[in-house]
Amino acid sequence: DAGVTQxxxxxxxxxxxxxxxxxxxxxxxxxxxxxxxxxGQGPQFIFQYYEKEERGRGNFPDRFSARQFPNYSxxxxxxALLLGDSALYLCASSFSMGAEFGELFFGEGSRLTVL
Amino acid sequence: DAxxxxxxxMESNEEEPVxxxxxxxxxxxxxxxxxxxxxxxxxxxYVIHGLTSNVNNRMASLAIAEDRKSSTLILHRATLRDxxxxxxxLRYGGSQxxxxxxxxxxxxxxx
Numbered sequence: 001d002a003g004v005t006q007x008x009x010x011x012x013x014x015x016x017x018x019x020x021x022x023x024x025x026x027x028x029x030x031x032x033x034x035x036x037x038x039x040g041q042g043p044q045f046i047f048q049y050y051e052k053e054e055r056g057r058g059n060f061p062d063r064f065s066a067r068q069f070p071n072y073s074x075x076x077x078x079x080a081l082l083l084g085d086s087a088l089y090l091c092a093s094s095f096s097m098g099a100e101f102g103e104l105f106f107g108e109g110s111r112l113t114v115l
Numbered sequence: 116d117a118x119x120x121x122x123x124x125m126e127s128n129e130e131e132p133v134x135x136x137x138x139x140x141x142x143x144x145x146x147x148x149x150x151x152x153x154x155x156x157x158x159x160x161y162v163i164h165g166l167t168s169n170v171n172n173r174m175a176s177l178a179i180a181e182d183r184k185s186s187t188l189i190l191h192r193a194t195l196r197d198x199x200x201x202x203x204x205l206r207y208g209g210s211q212x213x214x215x216x217x218x219x220x221x222x223x224x225x226x
Binding site: 004033035041042043044045048056058090092103104105106107108109 | 160
């Protein structure tokens with residue numbers, strides 16, 4: 001079975017540009033979350049979507065936005081890129097939202113470099 | 116959000132047990148204790164989770180203190196493949212599903 005897939009795996013942008021990152025969850029999973037991981041730090045929560053609705057948002061500026069499609073895939077958009085947006089962007093999927101149901105499944109991430 | 120405290124790094128020898136501690140003195144009654152690990156150049160991977168009772172699965176065991184203010188992840192026989200950053204995370208047992216990662220414990224395994 002396919003795990004969580006993310007694209008692109010690597011990309012380079014310049015300051016001020018826009019980027020779109022894509023995520024396909026495991027089949028049957030309805031919840032998708034996005035995390036940002038800066039080098040040397042743990043992942044930081046950006047968004048959670050469940051059944052195509054935003055269910056949680058981390059402490060990130062409005063330049064960050066996301067959406068979930070009817071097939072439960074998701075996009076993360078970042079506008080007006082800054083050097084500090086350089087990071088590994090991780091997508092995670094789960095069947096439901098509750099902590100009692102256990103695990104999130106993470107993709108291998110999209111490595112964004114902003115020059 | 117309740118926070119966790121873990122040692123920055125630990126070392127282990129291959130094929131020996133490893134006990135990774137985590138303190139969470141401000142845990143609330145509805146917080147689940149989750150452990151994830153992240154191997155180099157990969158996304159985090161679920162290891163185990165529990166609420167009050169000790170838990171076992173094919174990867175590890177989770178020992179939870181009676182007062183729930185600390186827990187220990189136990190790898191019964193460390194392998195080189197277990198070298199990773201291990202994150203202890205408290206996850207609210209309601210509708211919120213996001214994980215709050217700290218810096219974790221970097222585990223090194225020596226052959």
